[in-house]
Amino acid sequence: MCTDDFCAPESHLWRAVLREWEHWADRYSYPLVMNPIFEATELFQRGVGGDTEVVTKQMYTFTDKGGRSVTLRPEGTAGVVRAFLNSGTSGAWKGAYSGPMFRYERPQAGRRRQFWQVGVEYLDVEGPAADAEVIELGYRYLSAVQVTGLELLLNSLGDELCRPGYVDLLRRYLEERRSRLCDDSVSLIEVNPLRVLDCKVCAPVLADAPAMKDHLCDPCATHYQQVKSALDGLGIAFREDARLVRGLDYYTRTAFEYIATDLTVAQNAVGGGGRYDGLAEAIGGRRTPGVGFALGIDRIILSSDLVPEPEVDVYLVSETTPADALVAASRLREKGLRVDFDTEGRSVKAQFKAASRSEARAVVVLRAGGALVDARVGEERGDVPLPELASWLMGRLG
Ligand code: HAM
DSSP states (O other): OOOOOOOTTHHHHHHHHHHHHHHHHHHTTOOBOOOOSEEEHHHHHHHTOTTSHHHHHSOEEEEOTTSOEEEEOSOSHHHHHHHHHHHTOOSSEEEEEEEEEEOOOOOBTTBOSEEEEEEEEEESOOSHHHHHHHHHHHHHHHHHTTBTTEEEEEEEOOOTTTHHHHHHHHHHHHHHTGGGSOHHHHHHHHHOGGGGGGOSTTHHHHTTOOOGGGGOOHHHHHHHHHHHHHHHHHTOOOEEOTTOOOSSTTOEEEEEEEEETTOOSSOOEEEEEEEOTTHHHHTTSOOOOEEEEEEEHHHHHHHBOOOOOOSOSEEEEESSOHHHHHHHHHHHHHTTOOEEEOTTOOOHHHHHHHHHHHTOSEEEEEOTTOSEEEEEETTEEEEEEGGGHHHHHHHHHO
């Protein structure tokens, strides 16, 4: 099925990266939003765009027992906007999500059919500060999880007023060079010429292609300028990329991608996003401007230098019975310590082996009949009375 399992120790890094995500979403005041994993197919056709590769080639779509066409979500934005519209609220609204997405792509390193995204959507907001806040959040989070060679690419895709004129211009440019374009690009000239800008094969032909940012209407140009100034003010470096068009159709104005330049897989985008002022209307709701991003955790894992903290604070080695250890563990757990022990009554030697495998920060030996236990944190060792064990450990483990 081309899906993967992740167990410890590999999953330690997943856990660390997902925990860190919760901290950063909190800091920017994005509460959790939870959406269904499958939705009516029409939501993605109308929201993401009927001509996009995601919709035409990559969706897991099936008919349910009630005869409805449903699709495993290939991305999170359309579902979050639908949820916001259904809620009937208005005014600035934030949501952060984390979960699996599904795209029928050719699996390879960093590209999977079931992959994990975290993301935010900031809805009913128009000002450039919203774009900058969203971009900053993604950037700070990716820096915190130590994505190596992190780079931010930025572009503006204009809006429904200025983009059509630019698209005509681009189409003419491409028509004139038709014979030098690859077959895929030729097939896109009519339906979606912007996507040709993405083609790596045709890059040499596209070197002088007209750039959207030079054809923005005044309001879009001002918005773009203000987003860039805000990022400068935040000290976030970015590179303008006139060929950045994104693969989903809903974007207007700001578009951005986070790239891990050191990542040697076919696609090194660890995340992307932008503004989508027309999406809510496209799915049948009222006009609701919004901006957001999604980050691909699978690729973050591949490009992160983060060394996850040990997951166990204390391993209890019992010279008595597992029942004694169970009670001692329970007391320490009540105090908030992360504790593990052997429930099977194996030899002390086997328990020490397990303690070392667990990479626990402290090892405690529960002695037969003894009120004192032998507690070790790194090099430090102490004969500690059992009732004082929790505070002895907490004083040292912090
Ligand atoms: P996207 O660029 O399609 O945007 O996906 C965001 C990120 O998800 C990518 O940069 C990549 O890291 C990861 N990703 C996508 N497909 C795969 C895959 N098959 N395997 C592994 N990772 C993958 C969106 O999904 C938009 N909804 C982002 C957004 C939110 N725009 C506005 N708000």
